[in-house]
Amino acid sequence: MAFLQQLRDPACTAIGEVGIDLTSNCSCAGQCPKPAECRQQVTRDQVTTLTTVLQGAVVEGGGRPVIIHCKDGGSGRAAQEALGCFRRVPGASTLAVHWHCFTGSVDDIEAWRQLLPNLHIGVTAISLRAPSTRLALGGIDPSRLLLESDAPYLVPTGAGVGINSPWLLRHTLEELASLRGDNLYLLASQLNANARGFYSFE
Numbered sequence: 149m150a151f152l153q154q155l156r157d158p159a160c161t162a163i164g165e166v167g168i169d170l171t172s173n174c175s176c177a178g179q180c181p182k183p184a185e186c187r188q189q190v191t192r193d194q195v196t197t198l199t200t201v202l203q204g205a206v207v208e209g210g211g212r213p214v215i216i217h218c219k220d221g222g223s224g225r226a227a228q229e230a231l232g233c234f235r236r237v238p239g240a241s242t243l244a245v246h247w248h249c250f251t252g253s254v255d256d257i258e259a260w261r262q263l264l265p266n267l268h269i270g271v272t273a274i275s276l277r278a279p280s281t282r283l284a285l286g287g288i289d290p291s292r293l294l295l296e297s298d299a300p301y302l303v304p305t306g307a308g309v310g311i312n313s314p315w316l317l318r319h320t321l322e323e324l325a326s327l328r329g330d331n332l333y334l335l336a337s338q339l340n341a342n343a344r345g346f347y348s349f350e
């Protein structure tokens with residue numbers, strides 16, 4: 149796979165994002181003749197890609213974090229499929245994992261942390277919407293949290309603009325601090341340190 153070549157570049161700091169997106173469409177032109185079959189095939193292809201990337205990360209990743217995308221409209225199935233890939237790849241549980249744009253639950257975090265001791269949870273504006281995800285975010289050790297903009301997507305509520313930018317991270321930070329009951333400045337400093345440490349930024 150081409151990404152393995154890029155791992156030789158010292159400028160490469162992480163692998164991904166890669167994962168399972170059960171909301172993605174097939175590539176049939178016009179109207180899809182077999183939506184159910186196509187959807188299953190897309191999922192199988194994503195499982196194969198994620199498995200291959202995890203194998204590459206274990207063997208040639210040099211300890212770089214892997215950024216995982218899971219999206220399924222709230223069913224939780226994408227996270228289960230992704231975790232299944234980690235289970236099937238020998239050595240994958242040793243990887244540093246950033247669960248990007250977390251929208252899971254307390255149970256998801258339990259299951260993932262059992263298998264992946266070096267798991268970090270990425271918080272975007274959309275992570276703060278579902279009550280089950282807010283509950284999960286309230287209970288996570290602050291050293292495990294990462295703040296993400298996902299710009300230009302996922303404009304934070306109350307930002308008053310149409311396009312997201314990293315400058316708007318403050319809105320997500322404020323909402324996260326208030327839901328956790330954390331001091332805003334201490335949380336900001338912790339999240340900054342988390343990102344620098346996790347991604348080995350100077």
Ligand SMILES: [Zn+2]
Nearest residue numbers: 174176180186
């Ligand atoms: Zn199709």
Ligand SMILES: [Zn+2]
Nearest residue numbers: 165217248249
């Ligand atoms: Zn994503």
